[in-house]
Amino acid sequence: RQTSKEALLEFWTQAERKTGVKINYKERVEDITRSGDGFIVKTNRGTYPTRSVLLAIGRRGTPRKLGVPGEEMSKVVYRLIDPEQYKGQHVLVVGGGDSALEAAASIAETDSGGGVVLSYRGAEFDRAKARNRDRVQAAAKTGRLQVMMKSNVKKVEAESVSIEHEGEMKQVRNDAIIVSAGGVLPSEFLKRVGISVETKYGTV
Template sequence: MKENWFDVLIIGGGPIGIACGLEAKNKGLSYLIVEKGPIVNSLYNYPVNMQFFSSSEKLEIDNIPFISKSAKPDRGEALEYYRRITTNNNLNIKLFEKVATVNKDGDFFDVHTNKDNYYSKNIIVATGFYDLPKKLHIEGEELSKVSHYYKEPHFYAGQKLAIVGASNSAIDAALECYRKGAEVSLIIRGEEVGSRVKYWVRPDIINRIKEGSIKAYYNSEVTKIVENQIQVKTLDTNLTLKNDFVLALTGYQPNFEFLTKMGIELSKDDKKIPVYNKDTMQTNVEGIYLAGVICGGMETHKWFIENSRIHAKIIVENILS
């Protein structure tokens, strides 16, 4: 095969992209993984103290043991695990290189990045969903005090912090920041803490709310953000709360524009689920496959590392057939 020509080009160097690269290598296919950031970029951008819901054996790929100090591994252990897999297996991966366009040219795909140009007979899209936050679409969201990503709690010590959301990311941030000295208010659209919050965390947040350590506003939404305040609409009234920082942890979504530009069709409803064959993972565009959470469209809670690891074998088997 000529230089920059591959049997398989994998877009995304997360756990599932790495699994696809390993499977391609094991089956003798020429391959390249292209990742826009560091190895497992999405995991790198997770909160520093994040603990996985899944146990370590369910995060394993290619039957390579994942040993952690507790049943539920943390972010640091996951970074170590996937980095060692990548380096020890000498995977062919380009880091800090972003795919710009994918165009079909006869029997091959012409892939342009910000650094180079590649050609491949098959494309695997394993880009996940962590890149684009779901915006609030309100006045003041562009202020520097507002963030859609949470890293660690020290920054918010001694500050009035409003956290928008009720999922695992929002609840973890609320508890951590409260324990580091932040005055935390939770703005929750529904009538209770999210039902999918980790079972060992849920009692903690409920008890902190009951005792008044963390203030929760249910059936509420932020309507405006200014430098020292936020405006909150509840079922009964409109509130103005003093505020220093806002964490809008309302979830994330795949880059649908990137998919549609490749010709991949999406469902017509709000779920925007990409069209693909569940038996082969091939999309409506012959030669383009989906792997990992990208398969779920807006239903990002349905796919995880543990239930999408199998995609690598399904895809490579189909390519070889």
């Protein structure tokens, strides 16, 4: 059974309200050290003594960045929150997985009026689900979405972005960029806090 992001977010929001669990948003764990029979958890906001630590950080880790000039601009983000906020804007989505295809299709389906470009370095969307590939194909047929396969972002500027597409450099008008290129595994963090990591066939 497929669940939309909106439905999943609503489920967790209700769970937070019902249980009363305290969640510290925008707080990043930086280190975990032993202290007697417990641990000291250090974050970007402070430290917490605790008897036990449960790690539920997933395998995605921190968002993978493009590593190009101009990426530090505020118009570059690493996840889609609300497609409606991009109405009328020229949007670039980078990536070839389900998150990238969902973001590009969702924005295109709002009839933004600006134009949506999906850039992917690969030759085909072999990692994405069929339903997301179908959504992208449908949006492309209407002209609301431009798909650039075998392409790489080279530079981000205030009103445009430079993309190398099949050996040719192109300047594309742009107001916002959503990078959905996966994440960097938290292997170093896990090793630092004393958790052994074993990699087999490219997976952890």
